[in-house]
Amino acid sequence: MPLDTSPDTDDAAFLARYGRGDAAAARSLTVRLVPRVHAQAYRMLGDAAEAEDVAQEAMMRLWKIAPDWREGEAKVSTWLFRVVANLCTDRLRKRRGGNVPLEDVAEPADPTPSVEANMQTRARQDALRAALAELPERQRNAVAMRHFDGASNPEIAAALSISTEAVESLTARGKRALAHALKGQADALGYKG
Amino acid sequence: MTRPPDRRDDAAWLDEMLDEMAGSDVPAPAPDLMARVLADAVAQMPPPGGAPASAPLWRQIVRGLGGWSAVGGLVAAAATGFVVGLGGLETVGADALWSDTYYDSSTALDAFGWDYEEG
Numbered sequence: 043m044p045l046d047t048s049p050d051t052d053d054a055a056f057l058a059r060y061g062r063g064d065a066a067a068a069r070s071l072t073v074r075l076v077p078r079v080h081a082q083a084y085r086m087l088g089d090a091a092e093a094e095d096v097a098q099e100a101m102m103r104l105w106k107i108a109p110d111w112r113e114g115e116a117k118v119s120t121w122l123f124r125v126v127a128n129l130c131t132d133r134l135r136k137r138r139g140g141n142v143p144l145e146d147v148a149e150p151a152d153p154t155p156s157v158e159a160n161m162q163t164r165a166r167q168d169a170l171r172a173a174l175a176e177l178p179e180r181q182r183n184a185v186a187m188r189h190f191d192g193a194s195n196p197e198i199a200a201a202l203s204i205s206t207e208a209v210e211s212l213t214a215r216g217k218r219a220l221a222h223a224l225k226g227q228a229d230a231l232g233y234k235g
Numbered sequence: 236m237t238r239p240p241d242r243r244d245d246a247a248w249l250d251e252m253l254d255e256m257a258g259s260d261v262p263a264p265a266p267d268l269m270a271r272v273l274a275d276a277v278a279q280m281p282p283p284g285g286a287p288a289s290a291p292l293w294r295q296i297v298r299g300l301g302g303w304s305a306v307g308g309l310v311a312a313a314a315t316g317f318v319v320g321l322g323g324l325e326t327v328g329a330d331a332l333w334s335d336t337y338y339d340s341s342t343a344l345d346a347f348g349w350d351y352e353e354g
Contacts, residue, residue, distance in 0.1 A: 060276070063283035068276035076272055080264040085256055094268045101272045105279035167259065170252050189253040221246040228248055 053118035054111070061108040068105070071118075076101060078119070079126050085190050086130035086174070088167055096133065100125045120201035123191065127183050134175035166231045173223040180204075181216030188213055 053074065059067035079100050083093035103125055104118070111118075174182050180202055187193040187201060198213075199206045224231070300306055 061281055063281050065277060065280060068280060069273060072269055072272050072276060076264055076269055080268065081261040084261045085259065090262050094264065097264065097268060098271055098275065102275050102279070105276050108279075109281050163255070163259075166252055167256050170256055185253070190257045192257075217246060217249060221249045224249065224252070231252075 054113045057104070057108050057111050057118055058113060060105070061111060071104070072101070075104075075119070075122060079122055082123065082126050082186075082190065083130055086127070086171060086186070087133060088164075088171060092133060096126060096129045099129055117200065120197070123187060123201060124183060127186060128179070131175050131179070131182065134171060162232050169224060169227055169231060170220070173220050176223060177216050177219055181212055181219065184209060184212040185216040185220065 051070070053071065056067040056071045056074075060071060076097055080093055080097040083096040083100075084090060087093050087096065100122055104122060174186065177185070183202060184198055187198045193201070195206045195209045198209045202209070202212070204212065297303060297306055300309065
């Protein structure tokens with residue numbers, strides 16, 4: 043699939059064109075947004091197939107909302123970020139299904155050093171994903187936008203419809219909750235908590 | 236992760252975990268995924284020119300009544316009725332509005348309003 047041929051056109055303009063039946067706009071949005079959405083889903087889920095399903099579902103929601111999209115109300119990318127975060131959270135909660143407590147996620151056990159290191163990395167990420175899934179939605183989104191998307195405070199504030207000052211507090215509370223949830227496993231995960 | 240514990244903040248390890256995940260390799264989306272997403276886009280795409288926007292309720296009501304000319308006629312008729320009603324008050328008096336006295340016009344009429352003259 044060709045690269046984005048109109049990098050200066052913003053997502054909302056493409057979405058408006060798609061809403062008027064412009065197939066080329068759909069192609070541009072797909073090329074531009076799917077890799078980003080897929081990467082976010084993969085980081086949150088750690089599973090390529092599931093990440094693809096989430097990316098497709100999130101994009102489907104975007105196509106459906108296009109005719110009603112009101113330019114200037116929200117950024118397409120931040121709207122999508124929230125959709126993906128919520129879809130991933132649903133999957134993480136279903137995946138755990140109450141059968142796998144957070145404490146049980148981090149148990150690397152392989153004798154080979156390199157494999158053991160990989161297992162431990164995997165265990166750390168699984169534990170972090172599980173802990174993130176337990177956060178309240180706004181805390182989870184603020185932490186994920188800050189750390190995974192590199193979003194600035196004003197960008198997070200706009201995405202979550204809160205003041206820039208509130209972003210700091212929200213992120214701090216989210217990270218405190220994460221630290222609390224993971225503290226008991228820090229040693230097992232290779233950290234000194 | 237390898238820094239000595241005494242040089243670390245309480246939750247520095249959490250930042251390291253988050254950074255590690257942020258920097259982890261993400262596989263490129265499969266070409267098949269892009270094709271599926273594009274197929275969804277085409278299937279959901281409104282017709283050229285865009286789907287007709289759903290009208291707000293007040294506009295649907297106006298349209299249902301027959302358009303603005305019909306609404307104008309209704310308003311004129313309502314206003315006329317109101318003025319005629321006010322004129323009627325001059326005959327019976329404004330007190331009739333809140334009077335509980337029943338006005339029985341039948342006393343002035345006989346045999347459904349017609350006086351029969353026999354013979």
